[in-house]
Amino acid sequence: MSSQHTVIVGGGIIGTLCGWYLTEAGHRVTIVDRGAFGAACSKSNCGYVSPSHVLPLTAPGVIWKSLKSMTSGDSPFYVKPTLNLQRLGWFFKFARRCNERDMLEAAGVLHELLQTSKQLYEDLIEGEGLECEWRKDGLLFVYKSVHEFEEYAKVNQMTSERFGVSAKPLDAAELVKFEPALREGLGGAWFFDCDAHLRPDRLLAALRAKLESRGATFLENTEVKELINEGSHVRGVRTTMGEIIGDRFVVATGAWTPFLNQQLGLKIPIQPGKGYSLTMPRPQNCPRLPMIFEEHRVAITPMDSGYRIGSTMEFVGYDDSINERRLNLLKRSAEIYLREPYTEPIEERWFGWRPMTWDSKPLIDRVPKFSNVWLAAGHNMLGLSLGAVTGKMITQLINQETPIVDPRGVGLARLSR
Numbered sequence: 001m002s003s004q005h006t007v008i009v010g011g012g013i014i015g016t017l018c019g020w021y022l023t024e025a026g027h028r029v030t031i032v033d034r035g036a037f038g039a040a041c042s043k044s045n046c047g048y049v050s051p052s053h054v055l056p057l058t059a060p061g062v063i064w065k066s067l068k069s070m071t072s073g074d075s076p077f078y079v080k081p082t083l084n085l086q087r088l089g090w091f092f093k094f095a096r097r098c099n100e101r102d103m104l105e106a107a108g109v110l111h112e113l114l115q116t117s118k119q120l121y122e123d124l125i126e127g128e129g130l131e132c133e134w135r136k137d138g139l140l141f142v143y144k145s146v147h148e149f150e151e152y153a154k155v156n157q158m159t160s161e162r163f164g165v166s167a168k169p170l171d172a173a174e175l176v177k178f179e180p181a182l183r184e185g186l187g188g189a190w191f192f193d194c195d196a197h198l199r200p201d202r203l204l205a206a207l208r209a210k211l212e213s214r215g216a217t218f219l220e221n222t223e224v225k226e227l228i229n230e231g232s233h234v235r236g237v238r239t240t241m242g243e244i245i246g247d248r249f250v251v252a253t254g255a256w257t258p259f260l261n262q263q264l265g266l267k268i269p270i271q272p273g274k275g276y277s278l279t280m281p282r283p284q285n286c287p288r289l290p291m292i293f294e295e296h297r298v299a300i301t302p303m304d305s306g307y308r309i310g311s312t313m314e315f316v317g318y319d320d321s322i323n324e325r326r327l328n329l330l331k332r333s334a335e336i337y338l339r340e341p342y343t344e345p346i347e348e349r350w351f352g353w354r355p356m357t358w359d360s361k362p363l364i365d366r367v368p369k370f371s372n373v374w375l376a377a378g379h380n381m382l383g384l385s386l387g388a389v390t391g392k393m394i395t396q397l398i399n400q401e402t403p404i405v406d407p408r409g410v411g412l413a414r415l416s417r
C-alpha cells in the first residue's frame with residue numbers, strides 16, 4: 001500500500017482525519033485546500049466531541065418550533081425566504097424527515113458513529129499526546145424554565161432505554177453548587193458525563209505537524225476545479241495551481257461539496273447552515289464545564305487558553321457576511337444564564353458554514369461514477385465529533401476492509417431513493 005498516493009480535497013477536520021488514518025495505513029497523502037488549511041468550519045466551532053448528541057436535528061415538531069421562534073426576531077434560527085429550487089427541495093425533504101420513525105433511524109446511525117468516534121479520539125489524542133486542550137469533563141444541558149427542564153426527562157428516558165445515553169438531572173439548588181458560574185434561579189440542567197471537548201484549531205495544528213512528520217503534503221490556496229478521468233478511473237485533479245496526479249481521491253469539501261456535483265456525477269444535498277462564535281479570554285468566574293443553554297440554543301466552551309460562545313443556524317445560502325445581530329444574540333443569551341457571561345477583548349468574531357444534509361446524517365461512501373473516488377462530507381452540526389470515525393471508515397473502505405461502523409446508514413444509495 002505504501003506506493004499509493006491519495007489526494008484529499010479539503011483540509012478541514014474531516015479531510016485531515018482521513019489523512020491521519022490513511023497515512024497510518026501506509027498511504028502517501030496530499031491534502032489540498034482552496035484556502036488556508038483548517039480555516040473554514042472546523043476552525044472555531046464549539047469543540048464538543050459529544051456522544052450526547054444522539055438525536056438528529058430532524059425531529060418531530062422542529063419545523064413548528066423553529067418557525068415560531070423566528071417570529072420573535074431574536075431567534076438563533078433563521079431561514080432566508082428563497083425561490084431557489086435546490087434549497088426549496090432540501091427544505092421539503094428535511095421537513096418530511098421530521099417524524100419519529102426517521103428521527104430514530106438517524107439517531108441509531110449517529111449513536112454508533114458518535115460512540116466509536118469518541119473512543120477513537122481518546123486513543124488518538126491520548127495515545128499521540130496531541131496538545132489540543134482535550135478534556136473529558138462532560139456537558140450540561142441547562143434550562144431556564146423548570147417546565148422545560150422537567151419535560152426533558154421524557155427524552156432522557158427514551159435515549160437511555162434505546163441507546164444507553166443518559167444524563168443526570170440537577171435541580172436549581174443542585175445546579176448552582178455543581179456549576180457555580182451559573183446564576184441562581186434557573187430551571188435546572190441535565191449532566192452528560194459521556195462528552196469531551198477540545199480546542200479545534202489546536203487539534204488541527206497538532207495533526208498537521210504529525211502528518212507532515214509522516215511525509216504528508218499540504219497545498220493551500222489551491223482550489224480543485226475538475227477531476228481528470230479516463231472512464232471510471234480518475235488519474236488526477238485540475239486545480240487553480242496545476243494538475244495533481246494520484247491513485248485515490250477523497251472529497252472532503254464540507255459545505256462546498258455541491259459545487260463539485262457535475263464532476264462527481266451526483267446531486268449532493270448539502271446546504272450551508274451558518275453558525276457564529278465569539279472567542280475571548282477566560283472570565284474570572286469561568287464555567288467549569290461546557291454547556292448548552294437549551295431554550296436559546298447557545299453553547300459555551302471553557303478552554304484552557306480561552307472561552308467561547310457559539311451558536312445560531314442561518315440558512316442564507318453562501319453569504320459570507322458577519323451579522324452583528326447574531327453575535328449580539330450570543331452575548332445576550334449568555335447574560336441570562338451566567339454570572340460573568342463574557343469578557344473583553346473579543347479575540348475572534350467567527351462564522352462557519354455547517355455542511356447540512358436533509359436527513360442529519362453524513363455521506364461516507366465511494367462515488368458510484370468512479371472506481372477510485374470517495375466522498376466524506378455532510379457532517380451537519382457534528383463534524384468534529386464524527387471526524388475520527390469518518391477518517392477511519394474512509395481508510396477502511398479504500399483498503400477494502402470491513403468498516404468499523406456499518407456504512408449503509410451513511411451511504412450514497414439513499415440519495416436516489
Ligand SMILES: Cc1cc2nc3c(=O)[nH]c(=O)nc-3n(C[C@H](O)[C@H](O)[C@H](O)COP(=O)(O)OP(=O)(O)OC[C@H]3O[C@@H](n4cnc5c(N)ncnc54)[C@H](O)[C@@H]3O)c2cc1C
Pocket residue numbers: 009010011012013014015032033034035036037038039040041042043044045046047048049050222223224225252253254255256257273274275276277310311312351352353354355376377378379380381382383384385386
Ligand atoms: C458555530 C458552530 C459550532 C459548532 N460546534 C461543533 C461542535 O461543538 N462539535 C462538532 O462536532 N461540530 C460542531 N460544529 C460543526 C463542525 O464545525 C462541522 O461539521 C465541521 O467543521 C465540518 O468539517 P469539514 O471538514 O467537513 O468542513 P470544513 O471545515 O468546512 O472543511 C472543508 C474544506 O474544504 C475546502 N474546499 C472546499 N471546496 C474545495 C475545493 N474545490 N478545492 C479545495 N478545497 C476545497 C474548504 O476550503 C474547507 O477548508 C459547529 C459548527 C459551527 C458553525
